[in-house]
Amino acid sequence: MRILHVADSHLGYTAYAKLDENGYNQREVDVFEVFKHAIDKALALKVDAVVHAGDLFDTIRPSNRAMHFAIEQIRRVSEQGIPFIAISGNHSTPKLRETGSVFRLFEHLGNVHPVYGGAYEKVEISDAVFHCVPHCASQDAFLAEVGKIAPIPGKKNVAILHCGVSGVHRFTTGEFNENVLPSGALGDGFDYLALGHYHEHTEVAPNCFYAGSTERFSFGEAERPKGVMEADLDKRAFGFHELSIRPMLDLGRIDCKGLENKDIVRTAEEIIEKANPDGKILRITMEGMPRSQLDGLDVRAIRAAASDALYFEPRFEPLASSHEVQPGEASFGDLCAEFEDYLKAVPVERLDKARLLALGKIYLSSALDEREG
Numbered sequence: 393m394r395i396l397h398v399a400d401s402h403l404g405y406t407a408y409a410k411l412d413e414n415g416y417n418q419r420e421v422d423v424f425e426v427f428k429h430a431i432d433k434a435l436a437l438k439v440d441a442v443v444h445a446g447d448l449f450d451t452i453r454p455s456n457r458a459m460h461f462a463i464e465q466i467r468r469v470s471e472q473g474i475p476f477i478a479i480s481g482n483h484s485t486p487k488l489r490e491t492g493s494v495f496r497l498f499e500h501l502g503n504v505h506p507v508y509g510g511a512y513e514k515v516e517i518s519d520a521v522f523h524c525v526p527h528c529a530s531q532d533a534f535l536a537e538v539g540k541i542a543p544i545p546g547k548k549n550v551a552i553l554h555c556g557v558s559g560v561h562r563f564t565t566g567e568f569n570e571n572v573l574p575s576g577a578l579g580d581g582f583d584y585l586a587l588g589h590y591h592e593h594t595e596v597a598p599n600c601f602y603a604g605s606t607e608r609f610s611f612g613e614a615e616r617p618k619g620v621m622e623a624d625l626d627k628r629a630f631g632f633h634e635l636s637i638r639p640m641l642d643l644g645r646i647d648c649k650g651l652e653n654k655d656i657v658r659t660a661e662e663i664i665e666k667a668n669p670d671g672k673i674l675r676i677t678m679e680g681m682p683r684s685q686l687d688g689l690d691v692r693a694i695r696a697a698a699s700d701a702l703y704f705e706p707r708f709e710p711l712a713s714s715h716e717v718q719p720g721e722a723s724f725g726d727l728c729a730e731f732e733d734y735l736k737a738v739p740v741e742r743l744d745k746a747r748l749l750a751l752g753k754i755y756l757s758s759a760l761d762e763r764e765g
Contacts, residue, residue, distance in 0.1 A: 393520050393548055396434045397621035399445035399588030400605035401427045402483065404458030407609075408673075408703040416457075418702060422638050423450075424461050426606045429635050430620050431465045435472060437622060441517055442469055445588030445603065446481025446527065446554025454484075454494060463497060470503035475517050479526040480508035481554040481588055482569050507552075512537040520548035520583075520625065527554050527571060534571035543581030548625045551578055554588040563590040563602065583625045592616055593632055601630060607637055611675050611705075614642040638702065640673040649680035649711075653689050656681070660706070661697040669701040679709040686710045 403424065406417040434442045449458060469476050480495055485508065495508035505515045507524040510533065515522040523541045528534035534555065543549040556564030559575025570589060575596075578585065585600035591613055593604030603621045608614065619634040643663050648656050660676060667674060681689075686708055698704035 393440045393518060393625045394437070395441045395443055395550065395584070395586075395623050395625065396430075396437065396439045397443050397445065397584075397586040397601065397603045397623060398427075398430050398434075398606065399554075399586070399603040400447045400481070400591055401430070401444070402447055402450040402605065402607070402609065403427060403462050404454040405450040405607075405609065410702050420458075423607050424458075426618070426635055426637050427461075428465055430606055431468055433620055433633055433635070434469055434474065439474065439622070441475045441477065441520070441522075443522065443550070443552050443586050444476070444478040445552050445586045446479050447483045447588060447605075448478055448481070449484040449494060452484055452494065459494060459497060463501070466498065466504060467501060470501055473503065475503045475505060475515075477505045477515050477517075477522050477524065477552065478507070479524050479552055479554055479588075480506075482527045482567060482571070484508075485510070485527040510537075512540045516547075520550060523549065523551045523582075525551075525553045525555075527569075531571060534573075535577075538573065538577060541578065548583045549581055550623075550625070551582050551585045552588075553585070556589055557587070557596055561596075563592075563594060563596065565590060583628065584623045584630070586621070586623075593619065593621075599628065599630070603632075606635060608640045608673075611640065611642050614640045614673075614675070638671065638673060641667055641675070643667055643674060643676040645677040645679055647680050648678050648685075651681070653685065657690050657693050660694045664694075664697040664704075669698045669704070672701050673703045674698055674701045675705040675707060677707040677709060681708075681710050683710040683712070 401423065405420060405423050407419040410418040412418045412421050448462060466476050478495070478498065480493060484494060493508045495506040498504045498506040507513045507526050510526060510528045513524050515524060521544050525534070525537050525541070528537055541551060553573060555571040555573045557573050557575055558564065564570060564572060582599065587596065587600065587602045590602045591605040591609065592602065594602040596602065601621050604618060606618055606620070608616065608618060617634045618637055619632055622631045622633060646656065646659050656678060660678065663676060664674065691706060694706050695704060
């Protein structure tokens with residue numbers, strides 16, 4: 393039996409302000425297109441089953457357009473007699489059960505097996521058993537459901553989970569509601585473990601893989617390959633199929649210390665031109681200049697150099713003036729520094745990082761005052 397392992401498609405995701413020729417958000421269309429390509433791959437390979445390891449949708453209430461598209465594509469597989477098994481992930485699992493799940497839409501489709509009730513379910517297809525654990529309301533509930541899994545002797549056993557993995561290496565996203573599987577918790581007896589949630593294609597163990605997301609959703613994923621996994625359960629052979637998607641490039645950092653503004657602009661223009669920005673998603677960071685110098689920088693000229701890009705983010709990390717750093721409680725200073733370093737390291741697509749940092753310092757200061765009081 394051969395299966396195609398897909399994960400983290402996030403249908404309905406939107407970003408940036410660019411629209412396509414039909415008036416739709418271009419990034420939403422990109423996400424749709426690459427999912428279609430994943431279905432094309434399943435049909436071209438003539439696999440025996442497709443498994444989707446969570447976060448098919450970006451939200452618990454996807455748009456009608458996203459739902460219609462998902463049904464249309466999944467039907468292409470089911471009408472060819474290929475079973476489609478999908479578990480819900482943390483992005484598409486409502487916190488309250490009475491909210492209802494969008495996955496109920498798939499229950500009337502033939503050959504489609506949605507698993508979304510926050511509990512372990514088995515799906516048997518031919519000589520294979522798919523052990524499915526969707527996103528659960530709590531970590532304790534998740535581990536309890538994982539504990540119910542028992543490989544069946546004489547069958548091909550596939551586990552499908554949407555979770556982080558902790559152990560010698562840690563594969564998590566840091567989202568507050570994520571489920572985490574301790575490394576080795578499932579033990580032996582599985583022919584393949586299909587994981588979702590971690591967006592980078594990763595081999596966790598010789599028969600355990602994150603397929604990775606089908607698109608890039610932040611600059612933390614820039615230039616990372618995106619695709620789907622093919623698993624041949626009989627031969628124990630596993631391969632990654634890369635899908636063609638819109639380029640996302642982090643153009644690195646320009647050390648602006650000692651440079652005049654005209655030199656900074658010229659350097660940025662040269663880097664952008666070399667990257668051939670047409671239709672791409674780009675980011676460049678300029679660091680080390682005094683904050684007073686930033687006020688006179690011709691940012692419009694830098695943006696103009698990337699005018700053909702789908703999206704361009706110039707980032708500025710100026711030197712802090714001495715009067716901007718106030719002495720205070722040592723633990724508070726350390727915590728603020730850690731928070732600032734964290735914000736620098738993680739992609740924040742739709743928020744103002746400077747404002748987020750300022751608010752964070754206010755809240756941290758209030759918490760310190762309460763502790764001392």
